[in-house]
Amino acid sequence: MLICDTHADTLWAMQDPTRAAHSPTDVTHAHLIATNDTRVQAMALFVGSNGLTGEDHDLIQRELMQLEKLKAQGFRQIRHINEATTGKANILLTIEGGEAFGEDTGSVAAYAAMGVRAAALVWNNENRLAHPAKSGSSEGLTPFGRAIVQEMHKQHMAVDISHLNERGGDEVMDSSFPCMASHSCARGLCDHFRNLSDRQLRLLFATGGYVGVNFFVPFLSSSGKATLDTVIDHMAYMCDLGGENHVGLGSDFDGIDQYPDGLRNAGDVPALLNRMRQRGFSERLVQQIAGENFAAYLNRIDHR
Numbered sequence: 001m002l003i004c005d006t007h008a009d010t011l012w013a014m015q016d017p018t019r020a021a022h023s024p025t026d027v028t029h030a031h032l033i034a035t036n037d038t039r040v041q042a043m044a045l046f047v048g049s050n051g052l053t054g055e056d057h058d059l060i061q062r063e064l065m066q067l068e069k070l071k072a073q074g075f076r077q078i079r080h081i082n083e084a085t086t087g088k089a090n091i092l093l094t095i096e097g098g099e100a101f102g103e104d105t106g107s108v109a110a111y112a113a114m115g116v117r118a119a120a121l122v123w124n125n126e127n128r129l130a131h132p133a134k135s136g137s138s139e140g141l142t143p144f145g146r147a148i149v150q151e152m153h154k155q156h157m158a159v160d161i162s163h164l165n166e167r168g169g170d171e172v173m174d175s176s177f178p179c180m181a182s183h184s185c186a187r188g189l190c191d192h193f194r195n196l197s198d199r200q201l202r203l204l205f206a207t208g209g210y211v212g213v214n215f216f217v218p219f220l221s222s223s224g225k226a227t228l229d230t231v232i233d234h235m236a237y238m239c240d241l242g243g244e245n246h247v248g249l250g251s252d253f254d255g256i257d258q259y260p261d262g263l264r265n266a267g268d269v270p271a272l273l274n275r276m277r278q279r280g281f282s283e284r285l286v287q288q289i290a291g292e293n294f295a296a297y298l299n300r301i302d303h304r
Contacts, residue, residue, distance in 0.1 A: 212250020
């Protein structure tokens with residue numbers, strides 16, 4: 001089975017000087033090769049809470065150094081899903097935070113050449129491209145943000161609207177080029193600013209996009225507790241809105257500190273899929289959500 005997870009902060013976690021020495025990450029080589037599946041793990045180059053300023057000025061360089069360490073451990077970076085090998089730990093590189101592009105649209109092509117397949121325009125802090133959902137702003141993309149999006153389209157790089165405010169998301173979706181939300185949940189089940197409304201989800205699905213369901217407990221439930229079933233509830237809710245061909249996994253592993261019961265790391269993902277089967281999901285739908293929907297999404301943007 002193809003299993004794709006469209007967001008993890010493992011590279012950031014590995015370079016974090018405050019992380020306890022030898023503390024295991026949520027995503028490890030052993031987790032990804034434990035079963036006879038084809039595992040693809042997206043890993044983000046995160047810009048940090050300071051947006052690549054101050055102590056984070058060289059954060060991406062530090063994360064790229066960690067990527068090389070993972071490759072030395074046996075991880076394989078791929079650019080296309082059809083390059084993924086069963087029994088190997090396959091990495092797809094992404095960006096979280098448009099500060100990574102600096103002040104030059106030409107940087108988009110440079111990152112594409114490095115294998116970056118998707119980029120979130122913002123994290124939780126405002127930048128030169130757009131406004132985050134956290135800010136509460138009703139403003140859209142900046143002129144520079146629109147220019148970056150156009151360059152991303154030219155490079156067949158997915159525009160990731162997770163963290164982006166609603167107006168910005170609408171502007172990104174007002175295009176023939178489908179976007180994605182790499183790690184977001186349904187606001188109709190949990191009213192959190194980071195989650196997507198029914199209207200946004202319907203629009204994203206109708207335009208050929210993709211949503212990876214986030215495993216962070218505060219995005220899944222306002223009760224402060226979540227289980228495998230809570231994650232599956234968000235999947236089912238999105239499918240009911242037209243997302244059967246557009247929903248997948250977007251764990252946010254190594255970037256979260258509250259986990260659903262039974263879903264503590266990447267090694268637990270097969271248990272989530274088994275619970276989906278127990279809940280009555282067809283085998284076809286399990287396979288789609290596990291990874292085939294994301295593979296189909298990347299294929300769509302590759303041929304735009």
